[in-house]
Amino acid sequence: SNSLPAHPEKDNKEDTKLVEDYLSKFYTIETDSNQRGWKANAEFTAEKLQKMQRFFGLKVTGKPDTETLEMMKKPRCGVPDVGL
């Protein structure tokens, strides 16, 4: 269709923020920085995304696919899912 697509870059930015907020709230384990060598942030995010996808029984892709984004938008408890 020739209608201007919604602002994909804006959606993307929002989704990226949603994913980062969600993973930092619910899938960040406070670890001793000396134990964990510095990791590329993207790799770290993919690892935590896989952990979240595994917890919710989603396809483990390490990517913020639609199913994963939908799950992240559901109202939930504020207690982390890992590392209590």
Add this chain to the structure above:
Amino acid sequence: YGVTLPGWKKNNLTYRIVNYTPDLSKEDVDKAIQKAFKVWSTVTPLIFTRIQEGIADIMVAFGTKAHGHCPRYFDGPLGVLAHAFPPGSGFGGDVHFDEDEDWTMGSDGFNLFLVAAHEVGHALGLSHSNDQRALMFPNYAYISPSEFPLSPDDISGIQSIYGSATKTPGKRPTVPTSPNTCGPQISFDAVTTLRREVIFLKGRHLWRVYPDNSEVELELISAFWPFLPSGIQAAYENMKDQILFFKGNNFWVVSGYKVLLGYPKNINTLGFPKGVKKIDAAVCNKNTGKTDFFVGDKYWRYDESTQSMEKGYPRRTVNDFPGISQRIDAVFQHKGLFYFFHGSRQLKFDPTAKRVISEIKSNSWFNC
């Protein structure tokens, strides 16, 4: 399930409702919170006492965004609804609700009772479960308040920390010992069919027997029906895919995992005279749609279609069931025959020929 050990080191816990939400009346908030604690006290030895002043083990409060000195912030409407902290001092055990949400007593907005029951699970030491049927699953899901909200996963989790409910409040339960299924003296409190299974009940345990493939599973009654007490005395499956459980002059009607609303009821609502204080055994004859209730050396007959007791009862059991002369512990029907249990003996009875076919051991169904 997941746990954050060691949990509370005592069974008597206090809670205090520090403030309220404008979404609901104070009475509704009090009721929802109390009911949330009751969910967990039903399946553990824990006892919850509400205090109005001072520091309680579990402080319950409503707040928005950055609230008090809490290290976790809320995020406005939707998103995070509430949070709680595992057992401990300071914030330990505290429960916070996001005031920016729409708190209700029903299915619209977010049901305060359901969210509170989840958060109290955290305050007792449970973390999130990835079982989507579990109350401790992270995402909000509305379920009818008439249903008991805990799944077997939730119950296993909380009982792994505190053990199951005990008769003497406050006493920490000993680890439930499993009955000796193949012991020579094994007897049963009640037996019922459940679709293609036969369920044997004794004390706090139940066995699920699959006669077709001779499989047997031993479970805690509380893992399936946490609202049932231990020591059920009679049980039967009616014509509507429901099971009725009896203890003393109370009975429960269960469909699947769920107990029907308004139970337990008194057995005299079935038509028993006041003098009948308990039922020894019960069985619904699927060929006639009539249920026989056995009490001492007599029995009553109940018509499942008219839902009423038949006239001319009670009658002496031995007159209509020749050979069944003693008080019975339990009875069920399998492939048209009745199996009467008395202590460690079981009598196989043909209700058409009206005679005992054979006498076998009570645990003959367990491949001992």
